[in-house]
Amino acid sequence: MEEEFEFGFTEDPKFSVERYEEMIRNHDQYFFDAQAFENIIDYYIEKNDPAKALQVSEYARNQHPFAAVFLIKQAQLLVVTNRASEAFAALDKAAMLEASDADIYIIRGNLYESMERNAEALENYEKALDLAEETDEILLHIAYVYQNMGDYDTAITYLKLCLKQNMENQDALYELAFCYDVLDNQEESVQFYQQYIDNEPYSYAAWYNLGNAYTKLSLFEKAIDAYDYAILIKDSFASAYFNKGNALVNLEKYAEAIDVYRQTFEYEQPNADTYCAIGECYEKLEQMDEARSFYKKSVKMDPKLADAWFGIGVTLDFEERYFEALHFYKKALDLDIANADYWFAIADAEYKLGHMPEAESAYEKVVELNPLDVDAWLDYSSILYEQKRLVDAIEVISQAIKNNPDAAELYYRMVAYLFAKGEYNEALNYLEMALAADPEKHYILFDYLPQLQENKVIIDIINRYTK
Numbered sequence: 001m002e003e004e005f006e007f008g009f010t011e012d013p014k015f016s017v018e019r020y021e022e023m024i025r026n027h028d029q030y031f032f033d034a035q036a037f038e039n040i041i042d043y044y045i046e047k048n049d050p051a052k053a054l055q056v057s058e059y060a061r062n063q064h065p066f067a068a069v070f071l072i073k074q075a076q077l078l079v080v081t082n083r084a085s086e087a088f089a090a091l092d093k094a095a096m097l098e099a100s101d102a103d104i105y106i107i108r109g110n111l112y113e114s115m116e117r118n119a120e121a122l123e124n125y126e127k128a129l130d131l132a133e134e135t136d137e138i139l140l141h142i143a144y145v146y147q148n149m150g151d152y153d154t155a156i157t158y159l160k161l162c163l164k165q166n167m168e169n170q171d172a173l174y175e176l177a178f179c180y181d182v183l184d185n186q187e188e189s190v191q192f193y194q195q196y197i198d199n200e201p202y203s204y205a206a207w208y209n210l211g212n213a214y215t216k217l218s219l220f221e222k223a224i225d226a227y228d229y230a231i232l233i234k235d236s237f238a239s240a241y242f243n244k245g246n247a248l249v250n251l252e253k254y255a256e257a258i259d260v261y262r263q264t265f266e267y268e269q270p271n272a273d274t275y276c277a278i279g280e281c282y283e284k285l286e287q288m289d290e291a292r293s294f295y296k297k298s299v300k301m302d303p304k305l306a307d308a309w310f311g312i313g314v315t316l317d318f319e320e321r322y323f324e325a326l327h328f329y330k331k332a333l334d335l336d337i338a339n340a341d342y343w344f345a346i347a348d349a350e351y352k353l354g355h356m357p358e359a360e361s362a363y364e365k366v367v368e369l370n371p372l373d374v375d376a377w378l379d380y381s382s383i384l385y386e387q388k389r390l391v392d393a394i395e396v397i398s399q400a401i402k403n404n405p406d407a408a409e410l411y412y413r414m415v416a417y418l419f420a421k422g423e424y425n426e427a428l429n430y431l432e433m434a435l436a437a438d439p440e441k442h443y444i445l446f447d448y449l450p451q452l453q454e455n456k457v458i459i460d461i462i463n464r465y466t467k
Contacts, residue, residue: 013039034064041073053077068098075107084111102132106141113145121145136166143175152179163196170205177209181216189213204233208240211247220247236267245277254281272302279311288315306335310342313349322349340370347376351383359383371403378413390421408438416448431458435465442466 016036023030032040037057044053057074061067075090087107098104109124125142129135139162146155156179162172173196180189193210200206211226227244230237241264248257258281261274279294292315298308313328326349333342347362363380366373377400384393397414404410411434418427435442442462446453453459 013043016040017043034067034069037064038069038073045077051081066097068101068104072101072103072107075104079107079111084115087111100131102128102138105131106138109138109141113141113148116148118145118149134165136162136169136172139165140169140172140175143172143179147175147179152182155179156183160192167196167200167203173203173205173209177212180213186213186216190217202233204230204237204240207233208237208243211240211243215243215247215250218250220250223247224251238264238268241267242274242277249277249281249284252284254284257281270297270301272298272305272308275301276305276308276311279308283311283314283318286318288318291315304335306332306339306342309335310345313345317345317349320352322352325349326353338369340366340373340376343369344373344376347379351379356383356387367400367403374400374404374407374409377404378409381413381417385417385420390417393417394421406437408434408441409444411437412441412444413448415445416452419449419452428457428461431461435462439465 013036016032016039019030019032041053041057053073057077061074072090075087079087105124105128109121109128112118112121112124122142122145125138125145128138129142132138139158143155143158143162146152146158156176159172159176159179162169163176166172176192177189180186180192190210190213193206193213196206197203197210207226207230211223211230214220214223214226224244224247227240227247230240231244234240241260245257245260245264248254248260258278261278261281264270264274275294275298279291279298282288282291282294292312295308295311295315298305299312302308309328310332313325313332316322316325316328326346329342329346329349333339333346336342343362343365347359347366350356350359350362360380360383363376363383366376367380370376377396381393381396381400384390384396394414394417397410397417400410401407401414411430414430415427415434418424418430431445434445439462442465445458
């Protein structure tokens with residue numbers, strides 16, 4: 001017996017597993033020391049076989065009834081197999097044997113966190129903090145709990161503490177970016193990542209998050225520099241290429257963006273979003289065949305990507321193939337019914353096809369979904385004006401002004417409609433308002449009613465504001 005104990009002590013893990021499996025086959029009872037049992041359990045965990053690992057932990061508990069470690073392992077495995085109440089029971093027994101083991105409180109905290117019992121989760125994590133040697137993962141979980149509670153400021157405090165413990169904790173870096181994002185505090189985000197990079201210049205994740213923060217501040221040149229550093233440190237970082245492409249698009253550097261998007265294909269499988277983004281660049285460059293071919297690749301990979309269906313419509317619209325364009329706009333709309341841009345494109349295509357009632361109801365939908373879209377209001381009123389429906393056109397513009405009281409274009413358009421209707425005094429009132437809002441835009445009036453350039457009263461009023 002003595003000899004076997006010694007033998008178990010130096011046993012290599014693979015040999016332990018073989019002996020354990022032989023014991024099971026022979027329906028026998030071999031003795032294993034605690035370390036050997038731990039090795040066997042870990043072997044099955046790595047093999048992704050929690051049922052076998054649980055079976056081993058039962059044997060281990062029988063042979064080593066006072067070793068808390070096997071109850072803790074058992075609890076971890078019960079969590080994985082969704083047996084929460086049994087996991088809690090195992091942890092309670094472990095705490096009676098060895099109350100100072102941090103893992104007991106970490107696992108219990110995880111269980112409470114997954115049940116959204118936040119106060120109990122925090123209480124257990126705080127206990128674990130006092131007992132554990134390495135605390136960065138515990139601090140990270142405390143941050144998660146505060147995020148679940150909607151307290152992002154406190155979450156940020158804990159994420160920073162986590163990174164203080166372990167500068168390499170990637171999850172904390174990304175979560176921090178997320179919290180700053182939710183709080184819409186990009187300036188502080190930039191500040192944090194810059195300081196972090198001073199200490200850790202080779203952290204590609206920090207450079208990447210810095211790029212994202214600059215992007216949200218519309219500082220696209222700076223964002224591109226940050227993404228470049230991330231790529232320099234990790235040249236297979238597909239997300240950094242993709243976001244760099246987006247930043248180039250924002251700078252209207254479409255040809256460069258296409259090259260950068262294509263680079264992602266070297267490091268990850270092409271995906272629908274990237275194909276769609278490339279399609280959009282070709283569309284902006286007015287290379288419609290290329291654009292359409294990438295949009296088609298995109299919908300082939302993901303038939304639910306509304307933007308790609310819409311893109312196909314845009315390329316056809318550009319070629320004045322309005323009837324075909326409508327078909328694709330409607331496919332996009334089916335996937336995203338409340339998208340004001342899609343309704344706008346449909347309204348425009350219906351109008352170009354001479355379908356006035358359809359155009360009108362689509363415009364109505366656009367302004368209902370996005371009452372701040374001045375162009376939509378102008379176009380909507382315009383089709384009514386063209387049909388000599390002056391009262392309706394004036395009504396639409398007055399609605400538009402209610403929603404956009406600072407948009408000079410609307411007042412000038414109102415002046416044109418009121419003149420056309422013969423309501424001169426009212427028209428002159430609106431002209432004063434339009435000129436007060438933006439005197440430079442008075443040409444809008446003459447675009448609409450060129451004959452007003454001969455009207456001395458109007459010219460005099462305009463001259464008062466523009467000279």
